[in-house]
Amino acid sequence: MTQPDWFASLRSRHWVLGLSVLGALLLQGAAFPHLTVFGTKPDLMMIVVACWALLYGPQEGFLAGLGAGLLQDVVFGQYVGLFALAKCLAGFGLGVAGGKIFRESVWVSTGAAGVGILVHEVIVWACLRGLGLPAPGLALVTTALPGALYSMILTPLVFRRFLVYRLAEWAREKEMSAAGPGSSPGAARR
C-alpha cells in the first residue's frame, strides 16, 4: 500500500467512526432520554465503541473509546477524563476479545459487547469512588448492571442492522481494495 492510499483509507475509516460517535452523542443527549426504562438509558456511544473495537481490534478500540469518551466528558461531564478512561479501557479489552471470539455470530458479539459495557460501567463506578463521590456498592446493581443490559440489548441493532456496521464494512472494503488483492481482513483490523 502506498502512503497516500494508506492515508486515504485511514481517513475514510476514521470519518465513519467520527460521524458515528458524533451522531451517537447527539442522539444520546437529545432523543435517548425519552427511551429510559426505570430511569435507565442505553449508552449509545459505548455501543459504537464496542462495535468498532470488535471489528478493528484493540488499538482502534482504545482510540475510539478515547475519542468518544473525551467528547462525552467535554460536552456533558464535570470530570474530564472519567468516561474517556472507562471507554478506552473497555474498547481495548473488547478489541482484544474481538480477535479471540467468533464475532460474526450476533449472539457472541452481543455477549462480548455486553461484558465490555459492564466493564465500562464498573470502571466509572470505581473512578467515582476514587474521586470521593457518592457511588455506593449498591449502584453496581441499580445503575451499572441495568445500564449494561439495556445497552447490550440494543447492540445487535447497531452492530448488524444499522449504520455503524455497514459503514465500517464499507470502509474496510475500501481499505482492502486500496491495499490490493493480496491483503487480508487482518490488515484492516490492525
Place this chain on the structure above:
Amino acid sequence: MNYFSRYRKFVAAVVTLVVLVALMGVTARERERVMLLKQALIEAVAPVQGWFSALASGIRGGIADLQAIGRLRDENLELRAKLEAYDALLNRLRETETENERLRTLVGFTRSVEYEWVAARVVARNPDNWFSRLTINRGSLHGIAKDMPVVTHQGVVGRVVEVSANVSVVQLLTDRGSGVGALVQLSRDAGIASGQGAQSPFLSMMLFARDAVVNEGDVIVTSGLGEIYPPGLYIGRVVEVRREHYGLIKYALVRPGVEFGRLEEVLVITNSAALREGGGP
C-alpha cells in the same frame, strides 16, 4: 531507539491513561465557568441537540396525542368541573390574600422580594446513568450564574452547575451529588433532601431531629438554610418514613413534584440571593 519504537504504542497508551487520571483529578473541583474548549464545544453542539430534542419531543407528543384521543372527551368534562371548583377556590384565595396583606401591614412586615426568573428550554441530558444533569439553552448572556435554583410549576428541579455564554448545565435533585435544605411544611422539622441517582424516583430526606414529626403525605419544601435555594419552594411529598442506624436517624422517602423525565421548559430564579435574605417571596 529500537526499544522505544518497539514499545511506543504501549508507552503512549500508558501516558494517555495517566493524563486522563490527572485530568479527572484537576477537573473534579467545581469551577465558576467551564473550560474554554468545553465552553466552545457545548456552544457548538447545543443548537443541534436542540433540534434533535425538539424532534424527539414532537414525535413523543404526536404519539401521546394519538393515544389520548379516546379519553379526551371524559377528561374535558372532568376538567370543566375542576375549573369551576378552582374558580371558587381562587375567590377564597383572593380573600385570604387580602386578609394576609392587611395582617402583614398590621404587624409591621414588609412584602418580600418577588421572584425574578429566566425561562429556558431543555436541549439535552447527560447520556450516562451515573449523573442526572440537563443542558438548557440560556447562559451568562441571559443573566444566569452558577448555583442559581431551577424550578418549574411542579417544584424544584435543581441548580445551575456550569455556565457558558448561551448554555448552562443543571444538576437535578435526583443526582447522587445533590442536596437541598428541606422542611416538613406542617411540623417545620428540618433536614436535607438528597438524590439517589436517576434510577430511583425518590429523594431521601435525612431529618435532623430524632423525634421529628413527619408522616406519609406530608409536603416537603425548601428550608432556605443552604446557600442556593430560597425558602418555601415545593420539593415533593413524603411516601415513606424510615428509621436507620439503630433508630438514631430518621429518614423520609420523598416523591419529587417534578417529573424529571418529562422536563422540557424550566425557570431559572435569578434573584435567589435576595430571596434568601428576604425570607422568601
